Amino acid sequence: MKALRLALMGFGNVGQAFGKMLLEKQEEIQDRYDTEVKITAIATATKGNLYNPEGIDIAKAIEDAEKNGSFNGPDLTELGGIELLEEAEYDCLMELSPLDIFTGQPATDHLMIAISRGKHAITANKGPVAWYFRDLKYLAEEKNVGFYYETVVMDGTPVFNLVEHTLKMAKVTEIRGILNSTTNFILEEMEKGCDMDDIMARGRQMGFIEADPAMDIEGYDAAGKVTALLNVLMDAGIRPDQVKRKGIEDITMDDIRAAASRGNVIKLLCKGSLDEEGNVIAEVGPQEIPRTDMLASVNSTTSIVSITTDLMKTVSIVEHEPEIEQTAYGVFGDMLRVLER
Amino acid sequence: MKALRLALMGFGNVGQAFGKMLLEKQEEIQDRYDTEVKITAIATATKGNLYNPEGIDIAKAIEDAEKNGSFNGPDLTELGGIELLEEAEYDCLMELSPLDIFTGQPATDHLMIAISRGKHAITANKGPVAWYFRDLKYLAEEKNVGFYYETVVMDGTPVFNLVEHTLKMAKVTEIRGILNSTTNFILEEMEKGCDMDDIMARGRQMGFIEADPAMDIEGYDAAGKVTALLNVLMDAGIRPDQVKRKGIEDITMDDIRAAASRGNVIKLLCKGSLDEEGNVIAEVGPQEIPRTDMLASVNSTTSIVSITTDLMKTVSIVEHEPEIEQTAYGVFGDMLRVLER
Numbered sequence: 001m002k003a004l005r006l007a008l009m010g011f012g013n014v015g016q017a018f019g020k021m022l023l024e025k026q027e028e029i030q031d032r033y034d035t036e037v038k039i040t041a042i043a044t045a046t047k048g049n050l051y052n053p054e055g056i057d058i059a060k061a062i063e064d065a066e067k068n069g070s071f072n073g074p075d076l077t078e079l080g081g082i083e084l085l086e087e088a089e090y091d092c093l094m095e096l097s098p099l100d101i102f103t104g105q106p107a108t109d110h111l112m113i114a115i116s117r118g119k120h121a122i123t124a125n126k127g128p129v130a131w132y133f134r135d136l137k138y139l140a141e142e143k144n145v146g147f148y149y150e151t152v153v154m155d156g157t158p159v160f161n162l163v164e165h166t167l168k169m170a171k172v173t174e175i176r177g178i179l180n181s182t183t184n185f186i187l188e189e190m191e192k193g194c195d196m197d198d199i200m201a202r203g204r205q206m207g208f209i210e211a212d213p214a215m216d217i218e219g220y221d222a223a224g225k226v227t228a229l230l231n232v233l234m235d236a237g238i239r240p241d242q243v244k245r246k247g248i249e250d251i252t253m254d255d256i257r258a259a260a261s262r263g264n265v266i267k268l269l270c271k272g273s274l275d276e277e278g279n280v281i282a283e284v285g286p287q288e289i290p291r292t293d294m295l296a297s298v299n300s301t302t303s304i305v306s307i308t309t310d311l312m313k314t315v316s317i318v319e320h321e322p323e324i325e326q327t328a329y330g331v332f333g334d335m336l337r338v339l340e341r
Numbered sequence: 342m343k344a345l346r347l348a349l350m351g352f353g354n355v356g357q358a359f360g361k362m363l364l365e366k367q368e369e370i371q372d373r374y375d376t377e378v379k380i381t382a383i384a385t386a387t388k389g390n391l392y393n394p395e396g397i398d399i400a401k402a403i404e405d406a407e408k409n410g411s412f413n414g415p416d417l418t419e420l421g422g423i424e425l426l427e428e429a430e431y432d433c434l435m436e437l438s439p440l441d442i443f444t445g446q447p448a449t450d451h452l453m454i455a456i457s458r459g460k461h462a463i464t465a466n467k468g469p470v471a472w473y474f475r476d477l478k479y480l481a482e483e484k485n486v487g488f489y490y491e492t493v494v495m496d497g498t499p500v501f502n503l504v505e506h507t508l509k510m511a512k513v514t515e516i517r518g519i520l521n522s523t524t525n526f527i528l529e530e531m532e533k534g535c536d537m538d539d540i541m542a543r544g545r546q547m548g549f550i551e552a553d554p555a556m557d558i559e560g561y562d563a564a565g566k567v568t569a570l571l572n573v574l575m576d577a578g579i580r581p582d583q584v585k586r587k588g589i590e591d592i593t594m595d596d597i598r599a600a601a602s603r604g605n606v607i608k609l610l611c612k613g614s615l616d617e618e619g620n621v622i623a624e625v626g627p628q629e630i631p632r633t634d635m636l637a638s639v640n641s642t643t644s645i646v647s648i649t650t651d652l653m654k655t656v657s658i659v660e661h662e663p664e665i666e667q668t669a670y671g672v673f674g675d676m677l678r679v680l681e682r
Contacts, residue, residue, distance in 0.1 A: 021652070025510060032510070157656050158507030165506040166499030168677045169366060169373070170670070294638040294659065302635075306661075311362070311670045315498050316659035318635065320647075329511070329652045336509045 001034055004339060005055070007041040007088055007119075009081060009110050010096030011065055014124055015042070017328035018094070019062045025332075033339045041088040043081035045098075046070070051077040053089040085113045092120035092146075092338050094331055095128070101215060101224045101240065104131030115139050115147065120341070122334040124151040124327065130224045130240045133231040146338050151330025152228050153179065154303050157319035160232050161333070163307065170309035172233045175272040177305040178298045179225045181208050182216035183248045183268040187286075188299050190256050191265060208301060218247035219268065222284040226270035229305070234272060236280035246285035264288040265296045342375055345680060346396070348382040348429055348460075350422060350451050351437030355465055356383070357406055358669035359435070360399045366673075374680040382429040384422035386439075387411070392418040394430040426454045433461035433487075433679050435672055436469070442556060442565045442581065445472030456480050456488065461682070463675040465492040465668065471565045471581045474572040487679050492671025493569045494520065495644050498660035501573050502674070504648060511650035513574045516613040518646040519639045520566045522549050523557035524589045524609040528627075529640050531597050532606060549642060559588035560609065563625045567611035570646070575613060577621035587626035605629040606637045 008015050022029075022037060030036055038055030047064075048071040050056050056075050064071050077084070085093065093114035095107050104127030111121045111128055112135075121140065123129065128136055129149045140147035153159050163172060178184060185208065189199040203209030215221050223243040230236035248268055259266050269287040272280055289296045294316065298304045306316040319326065349356050363370075363378060371377055379396035388405075389412040391397050397416050405412050418425070426434065434455035436448050445468030452462045452469055453476075462481065464470065469477055470490045481488035494500050504513060519525060526549065530540040544550030556562050564584040571577035589609055600607050610628040613621055630637045635657065639645045647657040660667065 028510065156653050158503065161507040162499065162503070166502040166674075168674055169369065292638060292640070294635060294643075297633060297635040297638045299633075306659075311673070312497050312667055313663060314661040316657075316661065318647075318657035318659070320655040320657065322654060326653055332652070333507075333509055 001030065001036055004035050004037045004092060004335075005040040005090045006037065006092050006094050006335070007043075007084060007090035007114070008039060008094045008096060009043050009085070010098070011042050011044045011047060011061070012096065013324050014327045014331070015096045016062050016065055017324045018331055019058045021325065021328050021332050023058055029339070035339055037335065040090050041084045042071075043084050049077050049079060049081065049084060050075040051079060051084060051088055082113070085110055086117070090119060092122060092335070094335070095121065095123040095125055096331070097125060099125050099127050101127060101130070101220050104128050108132045108136070111136055111147070112139065115143055115145055118143050118145055120146040120338045122148045122331050122338070124331050126152040126224045126228050129228040129231060133228070134237055146341055148334035148337050149228070149232075150334050151327055153225050154305065154317075154319045155322050155326040156329030156333055157317060157322075157326070159229065159305055159317060162317055163233050167307070167309055167312055167315070170311040172307055172309050173274060174308040175226070175229055175233060175270075175305065177226070177229070177270045177303065178267055178295060179270050179303050179305070180216055180219075180222040180268055181301040181303065182210070182213060183219075183222070184298065184303075185209070185300055186217070187248060187251070187256070187266055187268065190251070190253060191260070217249050219245045219284045222268060222270050223282075226272055226282050226284055229270075230272040230280050230282055233307070234280050236272065236282065238280065238282055243282040243284055248286050251286055259288045262288065263291050265291055267295055267298070269295070342371065342377055345376050345378045345433060345676075346381040346431045347378065347433050347435050347676070348384075348425060348431035348455070349380060349435045349437060350384050350426070351439070352383050352385045352388060352402070352406055353437065354665045355668045355672070356437045357403050358665045359672055360403045362666065362669050362673050364399055370680070376680055378676065381431050382425045383412075384425050390418050390420060390422065390425060391416040392420060392425060392429055423454070426451055427458070431460060433463060433676070435676070436462065436464040436466055437672070438466060440466050440468050442468060442471070442561050445469050449473045449477070452477055452488075453480065456484055456486055459484050459486055461487040461679045463489045463672050463679070465672050467493040467565045467569050470569040470572060474569070475578055487682055489675035489678050490569070490573075491675050492668055494566050495646065495658070495660045496663050496667040497670030497674055498658060498663070498667070500570065500646055500658060503658055504574050508648070508650055508653055508656070511652040513648055513650050514615060515649040516567070516570055516574060516611075516646065518567070518570070518611045518644065519608055519636060520611050520644050520646070521557055521560075521563040521609055522642040522644065523551070523554060524560075524563070525639065525644075526550070526641055527558070528589060528592070528597070528607055528609065531592070531594060532601070558590050560586045560625045563609060563611050564623075567613060567623050567625055570611075571613040571621050571623055574648070575621050577613065577623065579621065579623055584623040584625055589627050592627055600629045603629065604632050606632055608636055608639070610636070
């Protein structure tokens with residue numbers, strides 16, 4: 001039996017959920033791909049780092065992370081994250097480190113190091129795809145390795161794979177989507193007439209409003225996602241700071257009520273389209289949507305992307321109220337693509 | 342350069358739209374697959390049959406069909422449809438003959454003949470996938486040829502390919518959908534308070550209410566589609582007559598108003614799920630849906646399938662108001678799969 005050796009940068013909720021999925025499906029993977037998937041390295045900011053070229057005990061790593069918040073045992077290593085990336089034995093990097101939407105770093109550097117070493121690379125981090133997509137893509141092509149990023153937009157829900165594998169030869173001409181849960185939740189609750197302080201408190205309690213919600217509310221997260229979509233699906237070659245971005249910070253209850261009086265709701269819409277010269281125009285901003293429109297029914301943590309192509313008009317794909325397992329499935333599915341190479 | 346030779350059974354709207362798409366994309370196909378796609382045989386019920394092992398003039402066939410409703414010229418043949426299937430030179434059958442939802446014939450026989458000869462087979466006809474899926478699948482496996490049917494549900498919108506190519510290793514546990522445009526249009530118009538005679542007249546004018554609308558209104562079309570979905574995606578091994586089927590023929594304006602008073606709309610829902618023993622249960626019937634639910638926003642000729650799996654919860658895919666080109670893209674995409682083999 002062959003082996004695929006993974007190095008994980010980051011081992012938070014997604015990494016742990018991925019580890020569980022891998023353990024659960026290990027046998028089926030072996031049957032299907034005649035390959036055993038091992039994790040040989042895990043680097044984290046707060047739990048310590050693990051390294052074992054023969055394969056880390058995944059169940060133990062998950063248990064230690066959950067119970068103690070830190071690793072222990074014989075696989076603990078003094079090697080730092082970058083050292084592991086540069087020196088450890090692995091076939092594929094799985095980049096799960098925290099996002100910096102303003103720079104795409106250090107995730108991009110991690111991917112560059114791995115790909116430069118001829119390793120496949122998977123990222124769940126939208127920063128690199130938003131900021132450095134072409135660089136990463138060209139480097140991966142040059143090194144003849146896989147570079148996968150399905151999780152970057154809508155978790156494991158196929159968006160990039162949808163176009164690449166099921167809409168072959170169709171040329172994308174427009175993309176519209178609702179891609180930020182936090183703003184979607186806030187707008188929906190405002191619609192119900194809830195008080196803003198109360199909305200923020202409940203959103204924090206439910207775990208999808210961050211301590212500092214500006215990233216979401218001012219549209220930076222949505223801008224990162226639409227940039228990733230447009231870079232991959234429309235070869236836009238743009239950065240998040242080139243998106244015409246407006247958040248929902250100025251939306252008032254009066255705006256919501258005025259929209260309602262017109263039979264509309266307000267949603268934070270992501271959009272990419274072509275101008276007359278064929279350049280891709282990227283926008284994020286609040287927009288009034290008729291209440292009967294499908295987009296108006298996208299509530300809470302549900303998200304949607306509508307993709308218009310020359311051959312298939314508009315096809316939409318919807319992710320319904322995902323949990324952490326759906327993010328884990330995104331990188332799991334990318335790993336299956338590596339196995340198929 | 343290699344060649345792929347197609348035999349078309351049927352050359353109505355879909356066949357002609359496919360022909361145009363093929364002509365438009367011929368060059369790109371040659372660049373991408375190093376293969377020239379030819380049509381060597383076309384059999385029709387009313388236009389005559391064409392055969393040329395070197396390739397029929399596709400543009401002329403389309404023009405003759407559009408202008409004269411019949412073929413002419415040197416490629417006209419006395420060979421009948423079955424004779425062409427049995428004797429003509431081709432690599433792949435494209436089955437576009439009219440549907441008989443009660444038997445799946447003669448389309449299934451056409452496919453059987455071609456596959457038995459070791460030819461790839463593509464069908465846009467849901468009958469064979471609803472009635473004889475396993476037989477066709479096993480025969481194609483035995484003969485080591487491709488058997489493709491993406492168009493059977495929601496035209497070229499990926500449904501089967503979505504699961505096979507983008508939700509790998511995810512096990513489908515439930516399917517829900519709105520898949521019949523005619524009933525969807527009628528219910529929507531009733532909702533607006535329109536008179537039934539008027540609805541039927543306009544539906545006929547718009548081309549999506551048949552002269553005899555019973556197939557749609559009594560749920561046979563939807564039952565055929567849900568059977569196809571369940572046979573492929575849940576290995577159900579069922580026939581359309583095993584679907585628990587109820588149409589919208591008994592829905593009255595009072596029902597619609599009563600639903601509205603509860604904040605609901607009535608939709609003809611297709612559903613497949615597992616019972617406690619793991620058997621697939623297939624149902625088609627009118628159901629009340631909350632007006633705020635995404636399914637309630639699926640109007641007119643738009644359709645939706647929601648697929649629930651063990652690993653990715655629920656993902657929905659939506660086709661927005663398709664035209665004939667979207668059906669043509671379904672078989673075009675299947676042809677690209679053949680080219681990739």
